[in-house]
Amino acid sequence: MLDWIKSVLSDQFGFGIVLMAVLLVAILTAVAYSILLERKVSAWIQDRFGPNRVGPYGLLQPVADGLKMLLKEDIIPRNVDRALFILAPWMIFVVAMVGFAVIPWGGQFRWPWMDEGEILQAQVASIDIGLLYILAVSSLGVYGVVLGGWASNNKYSFYGGMRAAAQMLSYEVPMGMVILTVILATGHVRLESMVVAQTGTFFGLHGFDWMFWYHPIGALLLFISALAEANRTPFDLAECEQELVGGYHTEYSAMKMGLFFLAEYAHMITSSALIVALFFGGYLLPGWSWLNTSESALAMFCRVGVFGFKILFVIFVYMWIRWTIPRFRYDQLMRIAWKGFVPISMALVVLQGIVVYAEWPQWVTILGNVAVVLVVAAAMPRGRPVTGRQASLERKVQVSGG
Amino acid sequence: MATIIIDGQSIDCTDNVTVLQAALEAGWDVPHYCYHPGLSVVASCRLCLMELKLPHPKTKEMGWAPRLFPSCQTPVKDGLEVRFDSEKITENRRHCMEYYLLNHPLDCPVCDQAGECYLQDYSRKFGDSSSRMVEVKNKNPKKDIGSKTLLYQDRCVMCSRCVRFCDEVAGTSELCIVDRGSKSEIDIFPGIPLENELQGNVVDICPVGSLLDKDFLMDQRVWSLKRAKSVCPGCSAGCTIHVDHNAGQVWRLKPRFNPGVNDWWMCDEGRFGWKHVHDPKRLNRLMVRRGAETESPDWSVLPELARFRFERAASDAGTDKIGALLSPFMSCEEAWLLVRFIRGVAPESVLAMGPVPTDGEDRTFPKGSNGSTPKFTIRAEKCPNRRGIEMVLKGAGGRVISFDAFVKLAADGALAAAWIAGGYPNDWVTKPLGSAAVKVGDLFAQDMFENAVTEAAAVVVPSCSWAERSGCFVNHQGRVQPFESAIAPLDGCQRDGQFLYALAEETGLYDAAGVRAKMAATMPAFGELHVAPEEPRFAH
């Protein structure tokens, strides 16, 4: 029996299946707790306590919430498109979950009982086009939102769905460009190779040669686009309470609503993982070369931990932003995408392309980034401030004879 | 034809009217309490005073006379020039209102008249906002003056409308004014309460909250009532009325001005005759009997079911073995739809009209005067639509028989299927009909209450009261008068028009006017409605 387990675990395919099961549970738990974290963070930022009644420090709140979601009456309004209405939350949830398949959680390792030369990837599926897979899958998520809005047969929901679709499509473009830049810089499309490519030394620290140093603007663009992709504030126009009464999930209740919720947070985790993997050295811990390169299982577990912490931090930033910045207007949102992000990200691609073609050292892109900032600052349209009100007022007073 | 000038505007008016009438008709809001178009003129309230242009006694020059004249008592004369918009008139109204309110308790919050009170209206429009009275107000007790009426003496403005009504219209003279001057009061003679059959009208004509209806006392505030234009179903006079309702409930009936029919009045029997509308014993579900079992299917099955049963009976027993009994409480439209259904299934079917309830003789008012033109008549025929049903039956042609013949036919077992419509507010089924009903093969009973016919019926179709239905009644004079539905049908019921509409293979919502238009194609009498003219509220 033990041998069989060992042999399953030693096989990349078998290991992938086991990892999948573990991940499913782990991610769902993480999602539940990130909802709690969100509520806590929002409370702290607003000088409140947040959930603190269920369990110590409110730690059992996610359990209570989950039970509530499951036990609530599940209402399907009469005039909805039933099939699509039921399908939509599952669609968005499944799409958010399958993205985890290609995330490189801990790099290469081997179990203690395995032979030298045999090696495993701590990843569900190590495929050559991992990055493209993520892009493809995550853009499917828009279907769930649009279908939900459409099937609800409610004009507000429909608006929500349409907004979400337009927004996701727009931000897909800069996102793709930025990822293209990273592909050019590292020369890989396979996610784990991209992480490995950042193992170099920077400022004397092993494993600190992060893409972030070379493409800070790229990282920022990716981060903001990910916010928009995940429908998070300040880009959550698809679910505005004020104008859309909740947007595409207005008509949903109970666990269907819960699935939308879970999907949003799962989406956050995927995109955080992606950002960390692309720009922040994935599972690499700066300055500890054993941990970064060893193939022992112990090192792998440590790397997973490091990765987890980095993801947690990015998620925290997500939340922090949500409770700081108010929502954009829809035209602003579109303008930022098409007039701001798309040109900037194109400039980054060109920049990286030149560097690669001319075989210049990678640090040249830092200068290039500075140049981009300067150009943007110079090209930023100057709004014409309204002036001269006082003067016009005085004239009016004189005309009306005081 | 006379032309007079009011406030500088010339008005054409008929002769033999007073200036007040002419002014009200032309849209002048002239305050008045004692004047009522249906009563004699006493000119006692002094609110309607006007200025009049008269020749100077010496110089013969035309000028505004220094004294004010009651417009309700001054007949129009060609070229007469009057005005209401002068300072003097405004001041007169202001002072009159102050006097009226001197001893008035001003308890509008608990007064049932509040909201339709002319003291309130005139105070707001013509009066002052506060009283200068410092003495203690006179208190007058309220008096129980009749079985249906209460008198709150301290709210009274002594317009004497109620006294004149009892004298001139009811002809019973129960009310009188006792004492004089500031002590005068309305009262009854000792031991002779207000008991005439029109006493509800004194409450209507009282411009303030002095005479109140015991039945409506403290039930509702009038501003929350909604009005539906209806026709009283109490007798064949066809008095036009307002059904005042709120929250799905009828609260009171009020007469609606209709010259030539009921003028401004209605009788108490009709006024309080709506209680059956909210009778808890009313049938409220469709019932289909199968042997000893009854079931209550959805209303949507009724048209299919009825058509199937009647067609089966017609093909099994012959189309002459089908019959329908119409009720004089049905509206013409409903009767016509039912006839269309029955005759559509069985062209040879027999039609008849149910019993016409009567109660003694017509009672005319003023009582005791045998004047040839009574001011009000309560008809002996206690149903609203005998003539209408007769017209529909005549229009239908074919085999139309009397009620007795119908009963006999049924008793002989010559009816394989029949539709018997009731809708009477009381138990109307005669003994012979009750025993004959059992012999009808497939009996559909449409009624409001349980009776011998509904017990014998295979299918019981609950009927709605007139307040829930719409259509038209034809009164004893042959006037076709429409009425609208006031409240939603009782839970579990459908408006009669609605299911009959479906039976007659019409789709959509029953619309009385549309049905009437179709009826008018064969029966032109239904093309012409008698619609009473509206009176402006200020001409009360």
Place this chain on the structure above:
Amino acid sequence: MDSDQVEQRPARDWKATDVICVDQPELTTAERLYLPQVFGGLATTFRHMFKKRVREQTVVQYPEQKREMRKEIYRGVHRLNRDEQGRVACVACFMCETACPAHCIHIEGALSPWEDREKYPIKFDIDELRCIYCGMCEEACPVDAIELTPEYHLVGSTRDEMIYDREKLLMVYDRTKEDKPRKGPAVTGY
């Protein structure tokens, strides 16, 4: 007929200096770049995350701690006042029912059994779930019989429980009269 009686107000004597218009300031480069401002905002919220003392001082931990309400003006649960003889002070005039924008008051009036009073409510229901606590009813009442109290812990486990009837409303009065005595009602003879 009212409008022409409204007096024409004399024109206000405006001076140019009475109104000061503030011109929109021009944005600096940092402000136009937007992101520096965002970071400023993030810093502020971050600081707040660690202000434990502020948190503890400002948050009212509801069931354990309760907030003191301004009893003269706080609009909580209704009460029906009693008159000097302990009878319900309401005269069933329906003014509150008429004024209520939420249509949550339901009254049934009747002739009162007392000599000195004309009408009184035999039924007086307020649906506290429908109520929006606007206080219009209190405003409308001619005898100051209905008042809103500073009580805000309004709980019930069924909807029916939240429909306060006459007795319950009188009980609220008995409970709160010490704390907030009835306003001196208008002198009326209803």
